[in-house]
Amino acid sequence: MAVYGPHCLNQGKIPTHVAMIMDGNGRWAMSQGQQRTWGHNEGVSSVRKVVCYTNTLGVKYLTLYAFSEENWKRPKAEVDFIFSLVARYLKAEIEELDRQNVFVAYIGDFSKLGDDVQESLAYAQKRLSKNTGLTLIIALSYGSRSEIVHACKSLLVKVQSEEMGIEDIDQEAFSRFLQTSSYPDPDLLIRTSGELRISNFLLWQLAYSELYFSDRMWPEFESWHYLEAVAQYQQRKRRYGTIHSH
Numbered sequence: 001m002a003v004y005g006p007h008c009l010n011q012g013k014i015p016t017h018v019a020m021i022m023d024g025n026g027r028w029a030m031s032q033g034q035q036r037t038w039g040h041n042e043g044v045s046s047v048r049k050v051v052c053y054t055n056t057l058g059v060k061y062l063t064l065y066a067f068s069e070e071n072w073k074r075p076k077a078e079v080d081f082i083f084s085l086v087a088r089y090l091k092a093e094i095e096e097l098d099r100q101n102v103f104v105a106y107i108g109d110f111s112k113l114g115d116d117v118q119e120s121l122a123y124a125q126k127r128l129s130k131n132t133g134l135t136l137i138i139a140l141s142y143g144s145r146s147e148i149v150h151a152c153k154s155l156l157v158k159v160q161s162e163e164m165g166i167e168d169i170d171q172e173a174f175s176r177f178l179q180t181s182s183y184p185d186p187d188l189l190i191r192t193s194g195e196l197r198i199s200n201f202l203l204w205q206l207a208y209s210e211l212y213f214s215d216r217m218w219p220e221f222e223s224w225h226y227l228e229a230v231a232q233y234q235q236r237k238r239r240y241g242t243i244h245s246h
């Protein structure tokens with residue numbers, strides 16, 4: 001085990017926004033001879049730890065990919081389990097999130113969510129609405145291509161009603177129609193489980209994010225793995241297409 005602690009990172013730049021694809025719950029559970037749902041359950045402990053560490057590090061925004069648009073294709077029992085877990089997590093952790101001054105927000109298409117799930121999301125949001133610390137953005141029923149198509153439609157409505165002209169459309173104007181319009185782009189994307197893909201997550205927003213892939217499955221992703229990712233991020237040279245400056 002590497003002897004990383006938050007103090008190791010004092011010298012470098014802390015990312016403002018970290019995004020995470022929390023993957024590998026099912027495979028991890030199966031490897032333990034358990035049902036996939038057990039893996040989701042255990043994954044909640046990783047969420048708890050990661051939120052706490054994100055706060056300690058002073059990261060301002062944390063986006064967690066909890067359920068993709070494509071995940072609706074999974075068996076209903078697993079889908080229902082995941083949503084009830086999200087609702088239970090928010091309920092059980094509300095006091096602790098409040099104590100940590102966490103503000104909660106969501107991205108995704110909620111039209112398919114049950115009323116009870118929507119209510120628990122709204123309740124947590126309201127309860128934490130005055131908080132000014134870490135913004136925790138939970139991506140639920142989220143698909144980036146859909147988000148982009150939806151943004152195009154909203155923009156076209158503005159053009160049609162002549163509130164906007166074609167000449168007003170630029171990258172900045174377009175990004176105001178995305179669900180992430182209030183947040184900066186992620187500086188660091190972490191995906192667990194060893195898969196090297198984006199799986200329809202924040203396609204627009206990740207244009208210049210640093211990518212970090214961990215072989216750990218999400219339920220076994222510990223704080224020191226997170227610190228390793230941030231330490232590696234601090235070594236990266238972000239050039240944004242320009243030439244390297246020393």
Ligand code: IPE
Pocket residue numbers: 022023024025026027028066067068071082193218
């Ligand atoms: C990630 O774990 C959680 C969700 C997608 C909801 P998976 O459920 O994808 O687990 P694996 O990737 O099949 O192991």
Ligand code: IPE
Pocket residue numbers: 021022023024065066067068071195197199
């Ligand atoms: C991505 O994981 C979605 C979430 C972690 C919520 P998946 O397990 O759904 O992605 P694929 O199918 O391996 O690309």
Ligand code: MG
Pocket residue numbers: 023024025
């Ligand atoms: Mg997966």
